[in-house]
Amino acid sequence: MDKQEFIDSPSGTIITTIKNQSAFIPNPLPPVIDYPAIIGLQEKAAIAIGELNKAGNQLDNPYLVIRPLQRQEALLSSSMEGTYTTASALVLADADEDKYVDAAALEVRNYIRAFNYAEAELNNIPLSNRIIKGVHQTLLQNLPQGRGANMRPGEFKDSQNFIGGQGRDIEKARFIPPPPAETVDSMGLLEKYLNREDPAGITPLIDAALFHYQFETIHPFNAGNGRVGRIMVPIFLMSKGVIDKPLLFVSPSVEGRKDEYVDAMLDVSKTGNWNGWIKFFLQALIDACEAATQTITRLITLRDSFRSRMANAKMSARNIMIADQLFISPVLSVPDAAELMKVTYASAKNTVDKMVELEILSELDFTSQPKQFICLDVLKATDPNLI
Secondary structure, rough: HHHHHHHOOOOEEEEEEHOOOEEEOOOOOOOOOOOHHHHHHHHHHHHHHHHHHHHHHOOOOOHHHHHHHHHHHHHHHHHHOOOOOOOOHHHHHOOHHHOOHHHHHHHHHHHHHHHHHHHOOOOOOOOOOHHHHHHHHHHOOOOOOOOEEEEEEEEOOOOOEEEEOOOHHHHHHOOOOOHHHHHHHHHHHHHHHOOOOOOOOHHHHHHHHHHHHEEEEEEEOOOOHHHHHHHHHHHHHHHHOOOOOOOOOOOOHHHHHHHHHHHHHHHHHHHOOOHHHHHHHHHHHHHHHHHHHHHHHHHHHHHHHHHHHHHHHOHHHHHHHHHHHHHHOOEEEEEHHHHHHHOOOHHHHHHHHHHHHOOEEEOOOOOOOOOEEHHHHHHHHHHHHHH
């Protein structure tokens, strides 16, 4: 990290760390913000979130659209960190069909489980470092060595980490976040800020941008910081009542702009350009809301198509319930169908066979005992390129 780029920063201070390198310690929040310069974009973001909330309230069971959006987020957020799998492999992993998937798919599955953990914990405790650590632990649990098992799941880092650096060489790092002791202090201050009684006129949307920058700059874990940070954006907005349900995910809107995303945060650390970062973040929220709203519309249209096809084929309401379940988990076996409908194996097989005939389900040739079927149309509705 070039010390001279950060030495006069109004956003933090530098201290000496290992190998005589300089680490950056961000100042406690909040910073000084030029609100008139961002108010227009903030209003647009608020309107976009309102439209997304409205779209998400169209179904009695919102998880018919939430789970597909979660899978898309998990795939894209993980790919930003170099972990790649397919939507088909992910849904097999999410259905606990581990024998058919590799470590990458299991790692991406953990992303969904980490998000679900955080959502559930919000019902019990305020947003806190306890939740953040729990997200990290869930994200890295049961992974092999080298993919997270040796990265202190659920615990803040115990050694100096850094960003960039060819050959894992800290002398060539682009950015060095706080050392372990300063990390504990910085995360403690961040937790206090998130739970302050007086917001001092700072709106939740602006706070979300500040929170995300602060977390990623502290980089509190040995691994998984990017994914944890992106999980915490919708979790924070839910904790503040900005979004009604977990429908808003930022990875789809920043995945293609990763360099700009990273550069905007670095610019805060170097020059104090908070407005540049906040504008980028708010635009990412707007793009994410618009994309999610469009995806929800496609998913609802697809659900109506499934119901229409099955009704025209004289299938019962119990059968149609199985079609709804495919949006939550697009992989299905005959025993699964039998359990869901509370019918015999033979009756469930008849239903599954009919759904294959109607081109709602496709058989996965490589599976057996029991044979698995998949609904590819649900996967395509989130992104045709994810299959």
